Amino acid sequence: MLDLSKENWKNIDKSVEELENEYIRITRPVNDEYIPIDCPKCNILLNGAEDIQAYKRHQMCNECELINWNTLNHNLNK
Numbered sequence: 618m619l620d621l622s623k624e625n626w627k628n629i630d631k632s633v634e635e636l637e638n639e640y641i642r643i644t645r646p647v648n649d650e651y652i653p654i655d656c657p658k659c660n661i662l663l664n665g666a667e668d669i670q671a672y673k674r675h676q677m678c679n680e681c682e683l684i685n686w687n688t689l690n691h692n693l694n695k
């Protein structure tokens with residue numbers, strides 16, 4: 618059973634923290650809005666800053682975002 622309690626996470630930088638054990642390594646934003654542990658579309662674990670940023674844009678992982686890019690809203694220019 619994966620223990621997600623706070624003390625097991627270590628900070629990568631001030632905005633991202635990571636949890637690693639012998640099976641998996643997962644990252645998440647620190648004190649940010651709720652981000653699920655896996656992609657709602659493909660159910661694969663979100664892993665790394667790219668997946669987290671893709672989730673913030675389109676509520677899916679980076680891989681799903683690339684696959685669905687043509688159907689997504691392109692108004693990402695800030």
Ligand SMILES: [Zn+2]
Nearest residue numbers: 656659678681
């Ligand atoms: Zn996905």
